[in-house]
Amino acid sequence: MRESEDLERLHDDQANRVLGARQRSWLGQPIEEGRPTSGNANHADVRDLLAALDLVDQSVEIPPNERDKIKSIETNEGTVGEGSRVRLVAFLSKGRPHANSGESVNCNLKTEANNDIHISLTEIKNGSEFEGIVVEMIPQDRPANWTPNNITTLRGKVLLIEGGLFYDNLHFVNGDESNPVPGGQPKRFSLWEIHPVTSVKVCKKATVSQCDPDRASDWTAF
Numbered sequence: 001m002r003e004s005e006d007l008e009r010l011h012d013d014q015a016n017r018v019l020g021a022r023q024r025s026w027l028g029q030p031i032e033e034g035r036p037t038s039g040n041a042n043h044a045d046v047r048d049l050l051a052a053l054d055l056v057d058q059s060v061e062i063p064p065n066e067r068d069k070i071k072s073i074e075t076n077e078g079t080v081g082e083g084s085r086v087r088l089v090a091f092l093s094k095g096r097p098h099a100n101s102g103e104s105v106n107c108n109l110k111t112e113a114n115n116d117i118h119i120s121l122t123e124i125k126n127g128s129e130f131e132g133i134v135v136e137m138i139p140q141d142r143p144a145n146w147t148p149n150n151i152t153t154l155r156g157k158v159l160l161i162e163g164g165l166f167y168d169n170l171h172f173v174n175g176d177e178s179n180p181v182p183g184g185q186p187k188r189f190s191l192w193e194i195h196p197v198t199s200v201k202v203c204k205k206a207t208v209s210q211c212d213p214d215r216a217s218d219w220t221a222f
Contacts, residue, residue: 070167088161091126120187121134125156146222166193
């Protein structure tokens with residue numbers, strides 16, 4: 001069997017295991033007119049968003065007419081899809097934030113200042129990257145303090161991330177630590193990203209239960 005077919009089969013098996021094991025409900029809360037569609041601190045059910053795996057292919061280019069299928073997905077928090085503004089309460093995973101090494105979208109430039117910053121987030125402090133999702137800070141108009149080293153100092157703190165929902169179709173899900181996907185695939189249980197990140201806030205309190213996304217006084221801008 002061809003390597004690509006092996007990866008597709010591994011991906012499908014892994015996605016099923018991840019869904020069965022996690023039942024996640026925290027991927028992203030849709031925002032309308034600058035506010036979430038619900039005051040509930042929980043987010044759109046990731047099982048609904050992972051339905052995108054049945055709508056489009058993975059690790060391939062997706063034609064525009066196919067990509068339209070993932071721009072309007074019904075979730076328990078309302079309609080959300082690629083391009084929606086969402087927010088997420090999470091922690092840094094064990095993985096270290098880092099700049100990508102050169103992508104066509106950034107003219108294949110190699111310096112940190114010219115590349116997206118890749119960040120892995122999880123529901124718990126220092127969770128495994130395999131149990132997280134990816135958010136990325138693009139280089140265009142990025143605040144000067146948004147650097148991998150500075151982001152690392154946020155480890156263990158409750159974060160509120162806001163930005164655009166993006167489906168990274170050029171990769172496979174890689175969410176099973178006991179059976180990782182080969183070929184340098186990013187560790188994560190979903191291909192959905194917040195990309196670009198437009199806002200990062202840090203809770204002034206110690207635990208998620210104390211941090212209300214709707215209460216501005218709980219948060220300070222990073």
